[in-house]
Amino acid sequence: MRELTLRSRWAARGAKFGSLCGAECVESFGDVAGELFAIRNTAALCDFSFSGVFEFDEADGAEFLDSKLAANILKLRYGKVIDTFLANRAGRIVAEVFVGNADDKIVAVSEQIDGSAALELAAGASADLSGSRVLLSVDGPLAWKVVREVFGSDILNLSFLSMEKYDFEGACVFLMRNGRTGEFGYQFLAPSEVADSLCEKIEAALGGVGGRVCGFGAHEIARMEGNFFNVYKEGVRAGCPLELGLQWMADFEKESFSGSEAILSKRESGLKRRLTGIMSSGKLEVGCALFDGAREVGVAVAVSESPSLKTNIGLALIDAQIAMPGVGLSPLPGAPVSVSTVSRPFIVAESLKRGMED
Amino acid sequence: MPIDTIRLQKRREICLKLKERLISSLDIPYKPDDISDDIPLIGSGLGLDSLDILEIVLCVENNFSVKMPQNGMHALRSLNTLVDYIIQQQDKQCAN
Numbered sequence: 179m180r181e182l183t184l185r186s187r188w189a190a191r192g193a194k195f196g197s198l199c200g201a202e203c204v205e206s207f208g209d210v211a212g213e214l215f216a217i218r219n220t221a222a223l224c225d226f227s228f229s230g231v232f233e234f235d236e237a238d239g240a241e242f243l244d245s246k247l248a249a250n251i252l253k254l255r256y257g258k259v260i261d262t263f264l265a266n267r268a269g270r271i272v273a274e275v276f277v278g279n280a281d282d283k284i285v286a287v288s289e290q291i292d293g294s295a296a297l298e299l300a301a302g303a304s305a306d307l308s309g310s311r312v313l314l315s316v317d318g319p320l321a322w323k324v325v326r327e328v329f330g331s332d333i334l335n336l337s338f339l340s341m342e343k344y345d346f347e348g349a350c351v352f353l354m355r356n357g358r359t360g361e362f363g364y365q366f367l368a369p370s371e372v373a374d375s376l377c378e379k380i381e382a383a384l385g386g387v388g389g390r391v392c393g394f395g396a397h398e399i400a401r402m403e404g405n406f407f408n409v410y411k412e413g414v415r416a417g418c419p420l421e422l423g424l425q426w427m428a429d430f431e432k433e434s435f436s437g438s439e440a441i442l443s444k445r446e447s448g449l450k451r452r453l454t455g456i457m458s459s460g461k462l463e464v465g466c467a468l469f470d471g472a473r474e475v476g477v478a479v480a481v482s483e484s485p486s487l488k489t490n491i492g493l494a495l496i497d498a499q500i501a502m503p504g505v506g507l508s509p510l511p512g513a514p515v516s517v518s519t520v521s522r523p524f525i526v527a528e529s530l531k532r533g534m535e536d
Numbered sequence: 537m538p539i540d541t542i543r544l545q546k547r548r549e550i551c552l553k554l555k556e557r558l559i560s561s562l563d564i565p566y567k568p569d570d571i572s573d574d575i576p577l578i579g580s581g582l583g584l585d586s587l588d589i590l591e592i593v594l595c596v597e598n599n600f601s602v603k604m605p606q607n608g609m610h611a612l613r614s615l616n617t618l619v620d621y622i623i624q625q626q627d628k629q630c631a632n
Contacts, residue, residue: 338580405574426566426572426575426580426581429565430566449569452572452573454574502548502616503547503616504544521614521617522574523613523614523617
């Protein structure tokens with residue numbers, strides 16, 4: 179298993195470690211609700227170095243990635259980031275990939291559920307940087323203040339899905355604005371050699387806004403609440419990008435991409451199920467069937483308690499005919515309604531209310 | 537409790553009409569079926585910017601006879617939250 183570069187730093191703060199597709203991750207620091215509270219109200223730092231990081235030479239790399247990924251990578255402009263996916267031959271998602279164009283390089287950061295995804299990306303990369311870079315995410319309504327403290331006011335000009343190169347102690351650090359919680363979110367991609375000192379600086383800035391470190395567990399809840407795709411949850415259990423509602427990550431006009439034949443064939447025949455947000459008065463389990471009276475109409479593919487909303491939330495694949503908000507369902511045939519379909523995102527993000535105001 | 541099919545049908549119609557109008561006015565390169573009802577409108581998803589927001593507001597006001605509030609960002613979080621807002625406002629109009 180690939181160990182985190184900052185393992186000892188996190189261990190000293192009480193981290194509980196887990197693993198994601200062969201890479202170590204921090205699940206939590208023992209207080210998931212408190213960590214989520216920081217994401218929603220101040221700012222939280224999370225180590226995303228479990229992600230795969232691949233570097234490509236600009237011209238060849240763009241063509242290679244375009245042949246594999248669903249989005250049109252050839253249209254990726256300098257300083258911009260594309261959020262897309264890698265599918266296998268059967269058309270199932272195996273990775274969510276952020277591709278950024280900076281300098282004369284293209285950088286791909288992937289969250290993968292399948293070892294083959296990393297191999298497929300590595301095959302065309304000029305370098306696999308997964309073990310030699312750290313990826314640190316700062317998210318929250320005050321995340322911009324934390325990042326401004328590190329790199330200066332220039333970062334306020336960084337728009338969503340953009341990236342910029344910064345110098346930190348003589349090392350090249352990429353800053354991407356690609357939050358996935360609904361709040362302001364930035365990711366620092368930095369060489370391992372400066373990981374500790376960068377982290378020190380970020381944590382000092384976090385202290386200034388009342389923020390804290392957090393594990394990926396809190397992030398996963400924030401993603402669900404904020405209507406952001408999680409390849410490790412609904413990605414694994416649903417698989418089909420169309421049922422997951424991720425058509426926006428794909429360019430159906432381009433010639434082909436990995437898995438495009440199966441995906442386009444399904445697109446042609448129409449969808450029988452669609453991913454839908456659910457709220458439940460009782461606790462639900464993943465895989466739990468959902469009923470309209472006696473008729474089975476769906477299945478829960480991701481569930482969580484939402485400390486922000488103080489209720490159970492989840493995502494279910496629901497019969498496309500009724501996959502919309504306002505439908506009452508039950509987890510047992512003929513049982514009273516205890517689950518309702520709802521609009522996503524589940525929350526109104528604090529960043530939307532506050533904006534970037536001192 | 538049976539599913540309220542009339543209400544679902546109304547929602548389906550509003551949602552489809554909204555998708556068709558947005559595709560046409562914002563030149564979105566997808567078919568209505570490719571647009572998930574929960575798709576985020578701003579940032580990720582449709583990736584619309586602040587100028588596009590004005591187009592959305594005009595689209596809603598012109599096609600659904602619903603006035604968008606000055607600070608209506610919460611309704612623009614996703615297509616579904618926008619449809620929620622339209623239905624809520626239309627229901628209010630019917631009640632008056």
